[in-house]
Amino acid sequence: MLELKNITFSADDSGKTSDIIRGISLMIPDDKFIVITGPNGGGKSTLAKIIAGIIKPTDGRLIFNGTDITDMSITERARSGIGFAFQQPVRFKGLTVLDLLRIAAGKNLSVSDACTYLSEVGLCAKDYIRREVNASLSGGELKRIEIATVMARNVKLAVFDEPEAGIDLWSFNNLIRIFENMRKAEQSRTVVVISHQERLLKIADEIIVLSDGQLIKQGPAEDILPEIMSSNYAQTICPKIED
Amino acid sequence: MLKMDAVQKQLLQEVAELHDIPEGAYNLRANGESVGRNSTANIEIIGKTDKSGIDIKIKDGTKNESVHIPVVLSESGLKETVYNDFYVGENCDVLIVAGCGIDNCGTQDSEHDGIHRFFVGKNSKVRYVEKHYGSGNGTGKRVLNPVTEVYQEENSVVDMEMVQIKGVDNTDRKTIAELKAGAKLNVRERLMTHGEQQAFSTYSVSLNGDGSSADVVSRSVARDNSYQKLDLCVNGNAACSGHTECDSIIMDSGRILAVPSLEANSVDAALVHEAAIGKIAGEQLIKLMTLGLTEAEAEEQIINGFLK
Secondary structure (H helix, E strand, C coil), rough: CCEEEEEEEEEECCCCEEEEEEEEEEEECCCCCCEEECCCCHHHHHHHHHHHCCCCCEEEEEECCEEEECCHHHHHHHHHHEEEECCCCCCCCCCCCHHHHHHHHHHHHCHHHHHHHHHHHHCCHHHHHHCCCCCCCHHHHHHHHHHHHCCCCCEEEEEEEECCCCCCCCHHHHHHHHHHHHHHHHCCCCEEEEEECHHHHHCCEEEEEEEEEEEEEEEEHHHHHHHHHHCCCCCCCCCCCCC | CCCHHHHHHHHHHHCCCCCCCCCEEEEEEEEEEEEEEECCCCCEEECCCCCEEEEEEECCCCCEEEEEEEEEEEECCEEEEEEEEEEECCCCCCEEEEEEEEEECCCCCEEEEEEEEEECCCCEEEEEEEEEEEEEECCCCCCCEEEEEECCCCCCEEEEEEEECCCCCCEEEEEEECCCCCEEEEEEEEECCCCCCCCEEEEEEEEECCCCCCEEEEEEEECCCCCCEEEEEEEEEECCEEEEEEEEEECCCEEEEEEEEEEECCCCEEEEEEEEEEECCCCCCHHHHHHHCCHHHHHHHHHHHCCC
């Protein structure tokens, strides 16, 4: 279980302090599929990076399975069981898909096991296992490999930042199946996905709505989803500039 | 091989991945003298009489055979220049493995300068692997100044893999290639310097025949206070295509000067160069750290992959 206690994050914006996350407190329970949604610029990706340790919060504490992880490094958090898939995956010259999966697994993963992860994300392992994770891969291919690296880790909490971005519609059903399998595979594992996709929202156990750096709603999907669909949470309000 | 001690055998393993006497043709040189040589029906190795070195003559049509000519130096203060000439006949397909390992535990500089010339016949394919390695904790420097000259006849293909990853204090590498019509040259150079090391690598490739092509790619890493100068030049003198690429990572106080250059002397020459120098991208480190590696481990993985 992950508990966020009054998390705030402010960034310097051309000499002016901009509040990105404004005192968010919430609980992410075990064994759930949770979707964080909300308008662009609402703080979703920042919050995911705060969970992974990539961004340090300005204030507040994070408690993961009873341990205060606020001051832990990215590496320590990863080793404590937190996995993170980037919205825009990183390219590496020279490192192959197999290398990356082996690093993720933390062991000399067999080619056969590595192939299983690639097949899961809809890539033909034969074509990809020896390929470099470089600019020759398309955005969609990279995205799937990124998801496979998180699958290869035995994490308790997996956070995916907009995994559907760049994934074609044909593969979308596959993506949904991946998240379902990930959660079923390990008891007490929680999968957190940042997404705007209605189909992902529909299969969530819980939905968290963030807007303007604040927690707007959290609850079961069957309660939250109808509210989202009929509200203006997802609409960015552009206030009229007054003289 | 019996004349070689443990240090020499270790060097041999590093530069030629050999544990024992190789199959096929070979010439093993240790501390300035030949300690083993074997010619085969198709590949003849003959010692030069006017200077130090060997001639390697490969008969027309020789396929799937290899030549190993590693050199090891374990005696401090030894300096030598060796001339090796490879005459590859027509329609051949061969692997040539060279390389030099220096172990210097003494106070005097040790130096091996290998001058290799390749005369590659029509339609022949040559894969050339050259590895350089230094070890030993003496104050004497380990110096390697290789010169490689490649002369390719029509439709020949030469793939060169040049690797110098560890322990060589000073190196001044010069590579010259001249290609006739339809010939292809592919070079993959990997270089890593650390400590106070200095490395200079110069390529001059002349595409003289129509349909000839060259792809010269150098990947390098400069760590600590080391310095590298990479000078890659392709001259297009016909309807040809050429590509050079210097891709480098700098770390600590390392410095790199990359000078890719192109000279087109024919309106039908298509030449491209690329050069990039930079430190390891922060997001690459972060990605590997989210997979459980420490920053130092992530750095090593990125470097190892880059130079692989």
